[in-house]
Amino acid sequence: MEHNGKYTCWNCPAIDLAGKVDFRACGQSGKQFEKKTDASGETQILAECKRRPEIGLFDPMSISFDECPEWIKGPCGYQLRNMRVMILGIDGYLGWTLALWLGGMGYRVSGVDNYNRREWVKERGAQTIVPISRMNDRLAAAKELLGIDIEFRQIDIFEQRQRLREFIEEVRPEAVVHYAECPSAPYSMIDAEHAIAVQKNNVLGTLGLLFTMKDLVPESSLIKLGTMGEYGTPLTGRPLFEGMFPADAELHWDNRQWSLGGELIPRDPHSFYHVSKVQDTFNCYEACKYWWLRSFDIMQGVIFGVHTDQVARDNRLRTRLDIDECFGTVINRFVAQAVTGIPLTLYGQGKQIRGYIALRDAMQCMTRLINAPPEPGQYAAVNQISGIYSVRHLACKVAQIGQKNFGLPIQIQRVENPRVEADEHPFEVLYEKLPKQFGFETKVDLDEEIARMFELFLTDEVRARIEQRKHAIIPRTWWSGIKRQVEQLELLNLEAEIRDDEQLYTINE
Amino acid sequence: MSNCTRLTNSSFSDEVLGVSDSVLVEFWGSWCPPCKMMEPVLETLAERLAGRVKICKLNIDQYPAFRSTYHIMGVPTFVVFDGGKPVGRAIGAHSLQQLLGLIDATLAERPAVRPIVEVPASPGEVGRAVVANETNS
Numbered sequence A: 001m002e003h004n005g006k007y008t009c010w011n012c013p014a015i016d017l018a019g020k021v022d023f024r025a026c027g028q029s030g031k032q033f034e035k036k037t038d039a040s041g042e043t044q045i046l047a048e049c050k051r052r053p054e055i056g057l058f059d060p061m062s063i064s065f066d067e068c069p070e071w072i073k074g075p076c077g078y079q080l081r082n083m084r085v086m087i088l089g090i091d092g093y094l095g096w097t098l099a100l101w102l103g104g105m106g107y108r109v110s111g112v113d114n115y116n117r118r119e120w121v122k123e124r125g126a127q128t129i130v131p132i133s134r135m136n137d138r139l140a141a142a143k144e145l146l147g148i149d150i151e152f153r154q155i156d157i158f159e160q161r162q163r164l165r166e167f168i169e170e171v172r173p174e175a176v177v178h179y180a181e182c183p184s185a186p187y188s189m190i191d192a193e194h195a196i197a198v199q200k201n202n203v204l205g206t207l208g209l210l211f212t213m214k215d216l217v218p219e220s221s222l223i224k225l226g227t228m229g230e231y232g233t234p235l236t237g238r239p240l241f242e243g244m245f246p247a248d249a250e251l252h253w254d255n256r257q258w259s260l261g262g263e264l265i266p267r268d269p270h271s272f273y274h275v276s277k278v279q280d281t282f283n284c285y286e287a288c289k290y291w292w293l294r295s296f297d298i299m300q301g302v303i304f305g306v307h308t309d310q311v312a313r314d315n316r317l318r319t320r321l322d323i324d325e326c327f328g329t330v331i332n333r334f335v336a337q338a339v340t341g342i343p344l345t346l347y348g349q350g351k352q353i354r355g356y357i358a359l360r361d362a363m364q365c366m367t368r369l370i371n372a373p374p375e376p377g378q379y380a381a382v383n384q385i386s387g388i389y390s391v392r393h394l395a396c397k398v399a400q401i402g403q404k405n406f407g408l409p410i411q412i413q414r415v416e417n418p419r420v421e422a423d424e425h426p427f428e429v430l431y432e433k434l435p436k437q438f439g440f441e442t443k444v445d446l447d448e449e450i451a452r453m454f455e456l457f458l459t460d461e462v463r464a465r466i467e468q469r470k471h472a473i474i475p476r477t478w479w480s481g482i483k484r485q486v487e488q489l490e491l492l493n494l495e496a497e498i499r500d501d502e503q504l505y506t507i508n509e
Numbered sequence B: 001m002s003n004c005t006r007l008t009n010s011s012f013s014d015e016v017l018g019v020s021d022s023v024l025v026e027f028w029g030s031w032c033p034p035c036k037m038m039e040p041v042l043e044t045l046a047e048r049l050a051g052r053v054k055i056c057k058l059n060i061d062q063y064p065a066f067r068s069t070y071h072i073m074g075v076p077t078f079v080v081f082d083g084g085k086p087v088g089r090a091i092g093a094h095s096l097q098q099l100l101g102l103i104d105a106t107l108a109e110r111p112a113v114r115p116i117v118e119v120p121a122s123p124g125e126v127g128r129a130v131v132a133n134e135t136n137s
């Protein structure tokens, strides 16, 4: 059974509820509502279908996706035929990958970017180690090689709200994937200017988008990227639930008890960037509550990998990949360090545990969520990860694969931790919704993906680009405000480290 | 397959009013996070109480007239029906244990006249705010 077969028009973005729903009629406006209803119990919501207006008014619960001819079976559940998906941040690591991925599955993709990311990386004296083309060339290659037409506009979603509005009005997206934020914790910790720029861009860009969606496309789902880093790593060891407490989580105090069901779980972000994501969470949550928007808030783990069939098809279709201290993510950075002979850098103890997911698996998750829009007014959160690992374990993995498969002499070092974080802590996280409710299956094997990255990074072109920007790899940005390179604390005995690591992981499994 | 019965305008009288059994109805809305988090609990409850108490859900936005009939001022609101009459209610998210407590306490009393009574979610304990302002109706 497809995960969304029994969803009904109530979930579908093609529904038109305007004027037919008494928004938030329960509670505050109860009195006003009574005037509009007869007391016979016969009132119910009727809706229209924007795609098939000829049906007229009907009960939106009466047709399910598996019965509706507009929803067709695809590899990730039923999908709305030629569904219009707008990707904000389409020039980025994930945005570009998703654009080609969805385009290949028959979605009609449009997108927006202002090239912020290209500028930020340049400002840090770094570069994407996988060379990427200019947007025009990317678009032409997508058309020529994959037959995918992408409607693109260069728009700053924060500074140019009116232009975004016009584009949304023109396209009328049925789902909006919102990647268009600054994704870097260290970048937000450089100084006041950077912290303010990140929070302004992320928080206010998103806030403006929420208003625009309310005005123009309230029935479309917003698929907004948050991060697992919003939760932090509470030293109580309390599980990191998926956004909210389940109803069986009880608060016991003073001989009384309460169900915490539906309350947002506490956030303990790691940086001013992560704070911007927490603020987004509240803004999205409120917008759903006030205006009946529908949104998925995706608490995404750290992404690794470079491969999807589409991006690997041609050099012009490649997605970016960064390895500098600000914009590189950990596994990607380790592989780059291994290739250039820098000992892999563990911050502090290196026992930080985080959730991870491969690029390709993340794309599958996104598609499954796009296909399963939340109900009207529903703010839903998912933890989008496929496994949890300690940073030490990942370093050992990269070292082993680099040594065994590629004959590289690899070392691991502990360096001073420039961040303020617990480098040893309990960690329990729930990530059941995607597999259980949305049919997600992990397809990518960590070892294989690491090996694939080594292959790409060892090509002459990529290797040369890593060498060119080697200086940007070691962290210089301290949470305390200090500006100096972190120093080595210890060079680890690799064999002993790998042996311990293997033992630890065998015991845990 | 869900163990909870989704009610509609037309099925409400058959499933709830016209039966001699006990029924727990959750009045809920899709925009209400606590209601969403109740879903797995209600499923478990339905499984546990199969044959004893029927567990039903009614979406108050899809079938709004029930809001005034049953004075639903906030969601989720749980109403226990016995022989078609509402005999107990509680508002807000509840854990499985709390709902079992509500049902037990309500059905154990079975008073001769059955007014709508407010039952604290955790029986025997004071201090829980269960707000259902009946005097307004």
Ligand SMILES: NC(=O)c1ccc[n+]([C@@H]2O[C@H](COP(=O)([O-])OP(=O)(O)OC[C@H]3O[C@@H](n4cnc5c(N)ncnc54)[C@H](O)[C@@H]3O)[C@@H](O)[C@H]2O)c1
Pocket (backbone or CB within 6 Å): A088, A089, A090, A091, A092, A093, A094, A095, A112, A113, A114, A115, A116, A117, A118, A155, A156, A157, A158, A159, A178, A179, A180, A181, A182, A183, A184, A201, A205, A225, A226, A227, A228, A300, A301, A302, A303, A304, A329
């Ligand atoms: N990559 C990860 O490991 C990871 C993990 C968790 C969450 N996320 C989140 O996922 C999203 C995408 O991440 P990514 O790795 O693809 O980052 P990215 O920087 O490559 O992509 C974001 C894109 O948005 C664009 N953008 C930023 N501000 C904009 C604005 N004001 N107007 C228009 N475009 C703007 C950037 O130019 C960039 O192309 C981000 O929100 C990030 O926080 C990423």
